[in-house]
Amino acid sequence: MATKWTKAGSVGPISAVGRTEGRAPIERAAHPTPNGTSALRRKGFGAVSQSPGVLQGGQDAFAEQMAQLGPWNVHYVVLGTTFLTPEVASGYGIARGRDRALMNISVLDSAGSPVQVDISGTMINLLSQREPLSFREVREGPAIYYLAEFKYTDRDVLRFVVTLIPPDGTPQQLTFQQKMYWDDQ
Secondary structure: OOOOOOOOOOOOOOOOOOOOOOOOOOOOOOOOOOOOEEOOOEEEOEEOOEOOOOOOOOOOOOOOOOOEEEEEEEEEEEEEEHHHOOHHHHHOOOOOOOEEEEEEEEEEEEOOOOOEEEEEEEOOOOOEEEHHHHHHHHEEEEEEEEEEEEEOOHHHHEEEEEEEEOOOOOOEEEEEEEEEOOOOO
């Protein structure tokens, strides 16, 4: 069962089409708040948390992807670019394709304000093949986030190692893994 996702503002690459596989419909829309944040919301459940330019989910839509690294809250998401509408992908210069994905990272301080960081990363597949991630900074109003595009194969389990250097100069490392699927809609 497919559900349409719409953009309700200009706070990050968030318009998309996704599947809910028998669950309640998901609404992926930017709901800007006074401090310029947005949230992914499940109809009937509300938002779990808010972060600039980051897709996040309600209770059983997606687990919140946030890591506390020192005093910094790092919000992150990886999704196939076919989940972006052609208009949104074009607006951000993102190539859409079933074998292409987008990583979106934002860093907030303890007050919830966006933080500019130096960022680099590597993607590692199950064969231990490494590919550097090239991030670009995006600013929209007060929001700051970092986008990296990469290619992947269907059902590949990818490990990500991302190094962030926040304003205090102390390098922080975010590591996580995610299984990727091609979206053959």
